[in-house]
Amino acid sequence: MPTKLVILDRDGVINYDSDHFIKTPDEWKPIPGSLEAIARLNQAGYRVVLATNQSGVGRGLFDMAMLNAIHDKMHKLLGQHGGRIDALFYCPHAADSKCACRKPSPGMFEEIAKRFNMGLEGVPAIGDSLRDLQAAAAMGAQPILVKTGKGEKTLAAGGLPENTPVFDDLAAAVKHLLSQAS
Numbered sequence: 338m339p340t341k342l343v344i345l346d347r348d349g350v351i352n353y354d355s356d357h358f359i360k361t362p363d364e365w366k367p368i369p370g371s372l373e374a375i376a377r378l379n380q381a382g383y384r385v386v387l388a389t390n391q392s393g394v395g396r397g398l399f400d401m402a403m404l405n406a407i408h409d410k411m412h413k414l415l416g417q418h419g420g421r422i423d424a425l426f427y428c429p430h431a432a433d434s435k436c437a438c439r440k441p442s443p444g445m446f447e448e449i450a451k452r453f454n455m456g457l458e459g460v461p462a463i464g465d466s467l468r469d470l471q472a473a474a475a476m477g478a479q480p481i482l483v484k485t486g487k488g489e490k491t492l493a494a495g496g497l498p499e500n501t502p503v504f505d506d507l508a509a510a511v512k513h514l515l516s517q518a519s
């Protein structure tokens with residue numbers, strides 16, 4: 338039985354994003370309904386993983402200890418909603434890095450496939466930026482755009498991978514996914 342998996346972008350999908358980056362736990366604020374939506378996925382038997390570009394580390398805006406503190410807050414708040422994220426994949430490199438892991442490169446998604454020992458064909462991958470969707474599509478995952486964070490701008494700019502559904506937010510995307518599953 339293949340693992341039921343959903344891949345989430347972080348900033349602009351789970352929490353509010355900022356053009357000044359999310360640099361501290363205080364700046365990490367969940368988008369209403371997102372934590373509950375992750376808990377609903379878990380209750381429906383889905384494992385949820387994160388794939389996030391964190392160039393703020395490479396830019397020297399915050400260090401790994403601070404990134405871990407931000408994720409500690411995320412895990413704690415999620416737990417209070419009965420939800421959990423099973424694995425975090427992040428690219429800490431600067432925006433101009435030629436690393437394999439910075440979205441739209443699919444390196445993080447390749448890691449996810451390895452870690453969970455599965456292909457990502459059709460695995461829902463929810464993001465607010467075009468690069469999230471492109472990285473997902475590169476691995477045959479199902480890109481899903483939400484209009485929170487940079488999503489409205491992403492939608493307006495166009496060029497989405499073919500068959501990318503669009504939802505107002507993570508809660509709406511999850512509602513749709515779970516309605517399909519039943």
Ligand SMILES: O=P(O)(O)OC[C@@H](O)[C@H]1O[C@@H](OP(=O)(O)O)[C@@H](O)[C@@H](O)[C@@H]1O
Nearest residue numbers: 346347348355356358389390391392432
């Ligand atoms: O949405 P995810 O991947 O979870 O994280 C995005 C963040 O790492 C930051 O990514 C930056 O992009 P550049 O890294 O400067 O291109 C900017 O878009 C920031 O506004 C944003 O907070």
Ligand SMILES: [Mg+2]
Nearest residue numbers: 346348349465
């Ligand atoms: Mg984002």
Ligand SMILES: [Zn+2]
Nearest residue numbers: 428430436438
């Ligand atoms: Zn990287």
